[in-house]
Amino acid sequence: xxxxxxxxxxxxxxxxxxxxxxxxxxxxxxxxxxxxxxxxxxxxxxxxxxxxxxxxxxxxxxxxxxxxxxxxxxxxxxxxxxxxxxxxxxxxxxxxxxxxxxxxxxxxxxxxxxxxxxxxxxxxxxxxxxxxxxxxxxxxxxxxxxxxxxxxxxxxxxxxxxxxxxxxxxxxxxxxxxxxxxxxxxxxxxxxxxxxxxxxxxxxxxxxxxxxxxxxxxxxxxxxxxxxxxxxxxxxxxxxxxxxxxxxxxxxxxxxxxxxxxxxxxxxxxxxxxxxxxxxxxxxxxxxxxxxxxxxxxxxxxxxxxxxxxxxxxxxxxxxxxxxxxxxxxxxxxxxxxxxxxxxxxxxxxxxxxxxxxxxxxxxxxxxxxxxxxxxxxxxxxxxxxxxxxxxxxxxxxxxxxxxxxxxxxxxxxxxxxxxxxxxxxxxxxxxxxxxxxxxxxxxxxxxxxxxxxxxxxxx
Numbered sequence: 001x002x003x004x005x006x007x008x009x010x011x012x013x014x015x016x017x018x019x020x021x022x023x024x025x026x027x028x029x030x031x032x033x034x035x036x037x038x039x040x041x042x043x044x045x046x047x048x049x050x051x052x053x054x055x056x057x058x059x060x061x062x063x064x065x066x067x068x069x070x071x072x073x074x075x076x077x078x079x080x081x082x083x084x085x086x087x088x089x090x091x092x093x094x095x096x097x098x099x100x101x102x103x104x105x106x107x108x109x110x111x112x113x114x115x116x117x118x119x120x121x122x123x124x125x126x127x128x129x130x131x132x133x134x135x136x137x138x139x140x141x142x143x144x145x146x147x148x149x150x151x152x153x154x155x156x157x158x159x160x161x162x163x164x165x166x167x168x169x170x171x172x173x174x175x176x177x178x179x180x181x182x183x184x185x186x187x188x189x190x191x192x193x194x195x196x197x198x199x200x201x202x203x204x205x206x207x208x209x210x211x212x213x214x215x216x217x218x219x220x221x222x223x224x225x226x227x228x229x230x231x232x233x234x235x236x237x238x239x240x241x242x243x244x245x246x247x248x249x250x251x252x253x254x255x256x257x258x259x260x261x262x263x264x265x266x267x268x269x270x271x272x273x274x275x276x277x278x279x280x281x282x283x284x285x286x287x288x289x290x291x292x293x294x295x296x297x298x299x300x301x302x303x304x305x306x307x308x309x310x311x312x313x314x315x316x317x318x319x320x321x322x323x324x325x326x327x328x329x330x331x332x333x334x335x336x337x338x339x340x341x342x343x344x345x346x347x348x349x350x351x352x353x354x355x356x357x358x359x360x361x362x363x364x365x366x367x368x369x370x371x372x373x374x375x376x377x378x379x380x381x382x383x384x385x386x387x388x389x390x391x392x393x394x395x396x397x398x399x400x401x402x403x404x405x406x407x408x409x410x411x412x413x414x415x416x417x418x419x420x421x422x423x424x425x426x427x428x429x430x431x432x433x434x435x436x437x438x439x440x441x442x443x444x445x446x447x448x449x450x451x452x453x454x455x456x457x458x459x460x
Contacts, residue, residue: 054086054087055086055087055088055233057233057236057237058083058086058087058088058229058232058233058236059086059087059088060087060088060089061087061088061089061138061139061236062088062089062091062136062137062138062139063083063088063089063090063091063137063138063139063140063141063232064091064093064133064134064136064137064139064140064141064165064171065079065080065083065090065091065092065093065111065140065141065143066092066093066094066095066140066141066142066143066149066162066165066166067092067093067094067095067098067102067107067143067144068095068097068098068142068143068144068145068146068148068149068162068178069095069096069097069098069099069100069101069144069146069148070097070098070101070144070146070178070179070222071101071178071212072143072144072178072221072222073098073101073102073144074101074102075143075144075222075224075225076092076102076107076143076144076225077102077106077107077110078225079143079225079228079229080092080107080110080111081110082225082226082229083229083232084110084111084112086229086233088232089113090111090113091111091113091114091116091133091136091137092104092107092108092111092113092115092116093115093116093117093133093161093162093165094107094115094116094117094162095117095149095160095161095162096117096160097146097148099117104117116133116161117161118161119160119161119164131168133165134164134165134166134168134169134170134171135168135169135170135171137169137171138171138236139171139172139173139174139232139235139236140165140166140169140171140172140173140174141173141174141176141228141232142162142166142173142174142175142176143175143176143178143222143223143228144176144177144178144179144222145175145176145177145178146177146178146179147179147183147184147186147189147192149162149163149166150175150177150189150192150193150196151188151189151192152166153166153167153192153196153201154191154192154193154195154196155192172200172202172235173201173202174201174202174203174204174228174231174232174235175196175201175202175203175204176203176204176205176206176222176223176228177193177203177205177206177220177222178205178206178220178221178222179206179220180211180216180220181211181216181217181218181219181220182218183220184206184218184219184220185218185219190420193420194297194298198298198301200301202231202235203441204223204227204228204231205221205222205223205227205228206219206220206221206222206223207219207221207222207223207224207227208221208437209221219421241284241285242284242285242449242452242453242456243281243284243285243286243448243451243452243455244284244285244286245285245287246285246286246287246325246326246455247286247287247289247321247323247324247325248281248286248287248288248289248324248325248326248327248328248451249288249289249291249318249321249322249324249326249327249328249376250274250277250278250281250288250289250290250291250303250327250328250329250330251274251290251291251292251293251314251318251328251329251330251331251333251365252271252273252274252275252277252278252290252291252292252293252295252330252331253269253270253271253274253275253292253293253294253295253331253332254266254267254268254269254271254293254294254295254331254332254333254334255293255308255309255310255311255313255314255331255332255333255334255362256293256294256309256310256334257310257311257334257336257337257338257362258310258337258338258341259338259341259342259346259357260341260342260343260344260345260346261342261343261344261345262345263345263346265334265336265337265338266294266334267332267334267417268332268417268418269293269295269331269332269384269417269418270295270296270297270417270418270419271292271293271295271297272297272418272419272420272440273330273382273422273440273443273444274290274292274328274330274331275290275292275295275297275299275300276300276440276441276443276444277328277330277443277444277447277448278290278300278303279300279301279302279303279444280441280444280445280447280448281328281448281451282300282301282302282303283302283445283448284448284449284452286325287304288302288303288304289303289304289305289306289321289324290303290304290305290306291305291306291308291314291317291318291321291331292305292306292307292308292331293308293309293314293331294307294309310337311333311334311337311362311363311365312362312363314331314333314365315363315365315368318365318369319368319369319372322369322372322374322376323374323376324376325376325377325378325455326376326377326378326379326380326451326455327369327376327378327379327380328380328447328451329365329366329369329379329380329381329382329402330382330406331365332382332384333362333365334362335361335362336359336360336361336362337359337360337362338357338358338359338360339357339358339359339360340358364400366379366381366396366400366402367399367400367401369401370400370401370402371401375401377455378403378404378451378454378455379400379401379402379403379404380402380403380404380405380406380447380451381396381397381400381402381404381405381406382405382406382407382408383396383405383406383407383408383427384408384410384416384417385407385408385409385410386409386410386411387411389407389408389409389425390407390425390427390432392407393405393407393425393427394427397427397428397429403428403454404426404427404428405426405427405428406424406425406426406427406447407424407425407426407427408422408423408424408425409423419440420439420440421437421438421439421440422437422438422439422440422443423435423436423437423438424443426450
């Protein structure tokens with residue numbers, strides 16, 4: 001409606017409106033709505049949002065909602081309604097594919113705003129509309145965030161309005177991914193997700209469940225509208241720095257133990273869980289020191305990182321960081337190493353026997369911290385097991401001097417080693433706390449909150 005009204009104005013009035021909008025730092029549509037809102041028309045009833053539904057964290061917030069082309073696009077109609085009833089304004093951008101699932105008419109009616117669809121619209125782009133859209137929002141929400149949109153974002157492509165806005169914005173961005181489970185698990189999507197996370201993009205979902213396609217199930221369902229609203233509200237709430245002033249040491253990734261200059265002993269740990277925990281603790285205000293073995297993922301933001309290779313290097317780095325308020329030992333440390341490292345590559349001898357490697361035990365870093373003279377007040381260890389998970393975790397709890405053991409099944413069928421999800425049990429002297437299957441980021445956030453509660457309880 002707003003764009004049609006402006007398009008029908010004569011050129012003189014349109015120019016005056018453009019100048020006034022520019023002077024006030026608003027779009028022409030916003031300026032027109034404000035002018036019309038000042039008209040005293042008591043006989044016209046304008047539906048208003050119930051005051052009781054207003055959310056303090058969302059009141060007057062400007063949300064730019066980019067709707068991607070997936071069957072989950074229909075959920076955005078409810079998302080718009082939920083955001084507006086909490087006091088937020090919603091300005092929609094729809095991709096061409098999104099319009100195959102829901103109409104701009106429906107979206108615009110619920111948003112009470114113009115729906116932007118075309119990068120080359122003569123009306124919308126007369127004042128470089130995609131740049132204006134990218135700068136006027138307090139938060140950009142992409143829902144559903146398709147595999148295609150995520151790929152464009154990760155690689156800096158801008159061939160339509162949605163991707164141009166996302167490339168030009170300085171506003172924070174929240175993605176609600178939605179796609180077939182095979183697409184979500186594809187290595188290309190995993191790479192794009194890691195790139196976007198490292199760029200500071202936030203995520204909500206996807207969830208596990210049945211897909212639109214018959215007989216398809218897995219991780220890929222878009223988060224429900226109220227879940228997305230909750231994530232948006234959390235973003236706008238003041239940071240809860242429960243761990244401000246606390247020093248926490250985290251280990252992550254594998255260790256590698258050299259055999260010769262070419263070969264080494266290692267394991268399949270990707271470092272994803274440890275890095276996510278370090279980032280989550282930093283988000284709560286902790287000063288986090290991450291000691292990481294060799295990994296292919298980027299260092300988490302806001303965290304001091306020490307890169308090591310061997311178990312002995314990791315042990316020395318961790319002990320040098322004591323004293324600390326907590327230690328979270330996530331790294332998959334190699335239990336053994338070759339007794340001696342050959343100075344040259346060990347060569348095959350024709351007809352000869354394979355070389356014999358004499359193994360010696362590596363230092364037990366978790367036990368060393370659990371029984372250290374400067375032991376942190378909270379020590380958390382991880383148990384990666386392929387059998388007898390809880391029994392082995394309980395033994396580790398007693399032997400290592402830890403307060404908690406986070407136990408997870410890393411057998412090949414679990415997909416935990418190198419994967420993006422985890423199913424953990426927290427083993428302590430008080431019993432076993434089983435958590436549902438979650439993304440590693442969600443496990444990290446929940447564990448960081450539990451650590452904050454424990455440190456606060458000890459300090460009281």
